Amino acid sequence: MFVKIFNCLNKMGLRNKFIIGYIIIIMIPSTLLGTFIYKRFYDSMLNEYVNQKQNILYEYYFSMEKDLAKIHDIYSLFQYNTNIIDYLDGNHNSNLDSVYIFSKYIKQLYGYAYSSMPYIKNINIYKNNEKAFTIPPLIVNKDTFDNDKVILDKLTVGKGEWTVQKSDKGALPDIKYYQKIFNNDFDKELGILEVLPSAEIISNYINNIKHMSMGNNTIYLVDMNNDVLYKTGKNISTSNDDILDKLLQQAESDGYFHIDHDGKKVIGNVTYIKTLNMKMITFEDETYALNNLKVKKSTILLYIIIFFLVLSAIYYFIATNITSRVLKLANHMRNVDQRNISLYRGKSGKDEIGFLIDSYNSMIMRIDELVNTVYKAEMLRKEAIYAALQAKIRPHFLFGTLESIRMLAESNKDFDVSNIIFTFGKLMRYSISSSKNEVFLKEEIENVKNYLKIQKMRMGDRLHFEFNIKPNIDAFLCPQFILQPLVENCIVHGISKCRGRGFIKISIVRDEEYIIITIYDNGYGISAKALLVIQNVLENKIDIKDFQTKNAGFGVYSVSERIKSYYGKNSRLVITSVANEGSTCTLYLYRYKGDVKDENNGG
Numbered sequence: 001m002f003v004k005i006f007n008c009l010n011k012m013g014l015r016n017k018f019i020i021g022y023i024i025i026i027m028i029p030s031t032l033l034g035t036f037i038y039k040r041f042y043d044s045m046l047n048e049y050v051n052q053k054q055n056i057l058y059e060y061y062f063s064m065e066k067d068l069a070k071i072h073d074i075y076s077l078f079q080y081n082t083n084i085i086d087y088l089d090g091n092h093n094s095n096l097d098s099v100y101i102f103s104k105y106i107k108q109l110y111g112y113a114y115s116s117m118p119y120i121k122n123i124n125i126y127k128n129n130e131k132a133f134t135i136p137p138l139i140v141n142k143d144t145f146d147n148d149k150v151i152l153d154k155l156t157v158g159k160g161e162w163t164v165q166k167s168d169k170g171a172l173p174d175i176k177y178y179q180k181i182f183n184n185d186f187d188k189e190l191g192i193l194e195v196l197p198s199a200e201i202i203s204n205y206i207n208n209i210k211h212m213s214m215g216n217n218t219i220y221l222v223d224m225n226n227d228v229l230y231k232t233g234k235n236i237s238t239s240n241d242d243i244l245d246k247l248l249q250q251a252e253s254d255g256y257f258h259i260d261h262d263g264k265k266v267i268g269n270v271t272y273i274k275t276l277n278m279k280m281i282t283f284e285d286e287t288y289a290l291n292n293l294k295v296k297k298s299t300i301l302l303y304i305i306i307f308f309l310v311l312s313a314i315y316y317f318i319a320t321n322i323t324s325r326v327l328k329l330a331n332h333m334r335n336v337d338q339r340n341i342s343l344y345r346g347k348s349g350k351d352e353i354g355f356l357i358d359s360y361n362s363m364i365m366r367i368d369e370l371v372n373t374v375y376k377a378e379m380l381r382k383e384a385i386y387a388a389l390q391a392k393i394r395p396h397f398l399f400g401t402l403e404s405i406r407m408l409a410e411s412n413k414d415f416d417v418s419n420i421i422f423t424f425g426k427l428m429r430y431s432i433s434s435s436k437n438e439v440f441l442k443e444e445i446e447n448v449k450n451y452l453k454i455q456k457m458r459m460g461d462r463l464h465f466e467f468n469i470k471p472n473i474d475a476f477l478c479p480q481f482i483l484q485p486l487v488e489n490c491i492v493h494g495i496s497k498c499r500g501r502g503f504i505k506i507s508i509v510r511d512e513e514y515i516i517i518t519i520y521d522n523g524y525g526i527s528a529k530a531l532l533v534i535q536n537v538l539e540n541k542i543d544i545k546d547f548q549t550k551n552a553g554f555g556v557y558s559v560s561e562r563i564k565s566y567y568g569k570n571s572r573l574v575i576t577s578v579a580n581e582g583s584t585c586t587l588y589l590y591r592y593k594g595d596v597k598d599e600n601n602g603g
């Protein structure tokens with residue numbers, strides 16, 4: 001059977017071998033051991049946590065018991081004070097004497113009690129002797145005592161009684177302490193001392209418990225009949241009350257308990273508050289409790305990680321013996337980039353790795369071939385684009401110029417013909433004799449001036465133009481024919497359609513990044529609809545075919561594309577216009593790409 005399994009594994013692909021090896025060598029052992037370790041530590045951590053929590057609850061409880069004992073000690077201040085005993089026994093001759101004694105001696109006694117024990121809210125005495133002067137609410141008659149008469153039967157010599165009463169508004173329960181005051185011989189009852197502690201004495205206890213578990217505890221106060229006096233905590237709901245019922249069935253004394261409720265485990269702690277004769281019951285989600293034990297939980301994870309790393313190291317040693325060729329191929333592939341495209345010269349084979357190596361080498365050869373092909377095709381494409389642009393611009397310009405000469409010679413029969421031919425000759429030399437695609441901007445400006453002179457001879461007073469060139473542009477390079485097509489558009493599509501006097505202004509300024517050329521005409525302008533189409537074409541949002549017509553459209557687009565190609569994408573052509581008011585073409589030429597002086601100085 002083992003031979004069959006071994007043969008079956010040999011026939012498997014490399015991927016399947018890795019998967020099976022990982023499952024058998026790492027996953028199953030790590031899962032089993034990790035589960036076992038986690039379970040052992042989980043139980044240990046849980047027991048330690050609940051024990052520690054119960055001890056802390058005891059510490060909080062003893063602290064509260066000390067505060068309650070201090071309140072109990074107030075009785076001694078009153079019972080063994082001769083002034084208060086004489087006062088309650090009615091030994092003073094007049095009410096005036098009683099008021100005097102109260103103001104001088106007894107009132108100070110109350111003040112001392114309040115200052116020495118901050119948890120006291122009120123101290124009242126219900127007197128038996130009607131002759132004793134009444135000072136509400138500190139000293140009143142016993143017949144105003146409205147508490148349970150059973151309490152009176154429990155109050156004997158030297159013994160007090162605490163009462164706990166549930167609040168109607170869901171607040172903390174009201175607690176009170178009662179004890180009878182006797183004469184000096186303890187054979188005559190003089191009254192009942194009532195001490196009302198503030199709710200802070202219980203709220204501090206509860207707040208300490210909340211902070212102990214970051215507020216996750218649900219806390220109940222119940223009397224000895226298991227009636228709920230107060231409840232607080234996170235997500236108080238009917239479900240919490242159900243958990244309380246289960247805890248009460250087990251919580252007959254102090255301690256901690258584990259219960260299952262609706263599929264989750266709950267930790268419960270019960271503390272009996274003997275003085276107040278009630279129980280403090282807290283519970284929280286077991287999962288949350290263990291989340292607070294990060295250190296020991298980290299110990300569990302550390303053991304699991306160490307075991308996992310040991311098994312992984314064993315698996316890695318085995319895997320590297322099988323996959324060494326794959327690792328060598330991977331190292332070679334990491335060093336391959338567009339500057340280093342080389343074949344893998346390592347050992348091949350007849351398995352999947354050998355097939356991968358052969359396929360990789362074939363791919364590298366194909367990539368090298370495609371890179372060279374694409375590079376050459378791109379160079380040819382750019383040359384073709386420039387040639388096509390010039391081929392479209394130059395014939396159109398030449399034919400227009402010849403037509404202008406013909407019309408001028410025919411209409412004027414003037415010696416101005418020689419001037420226009422001379423100027424036209426300059427244009428021809430600039431257009432045809434230059435074999436390069438870039439010129440200095442000053443040469444491009446001079447060509448535009450010659451063009452406008454010819455148009456001026458043709459149109460006469462209908463055309464006026466102006467140049468405003470502020471910066472020095474002698475050393476700034478630019479592609480040929482980026483201005484003449486725009487100026488031609490100003491005349492053909494702008495000024496020639498108007499009867500009035502036409503005006504063209506060409507301005508050049510320079511900022512930190514750009515040479516900015518502005519060509520303005522006061523011609524016919526462009527409609528808002530047509531302008532939107534032109535702007536979308538220049539931003540390559542729509543195809544040039546949707547804009548180009550038989551006689552127009554290509555010149556503007558070609559200028560925009562040529563300056564982007566020459567100066568980079570930051571350069572652009574912007575056209576603005578208002579119908580019947582004129583148009584403005586603005587070229588932003590990235591000067592660090594065209595300024596020969598800046599380039600030579602490092603930009």
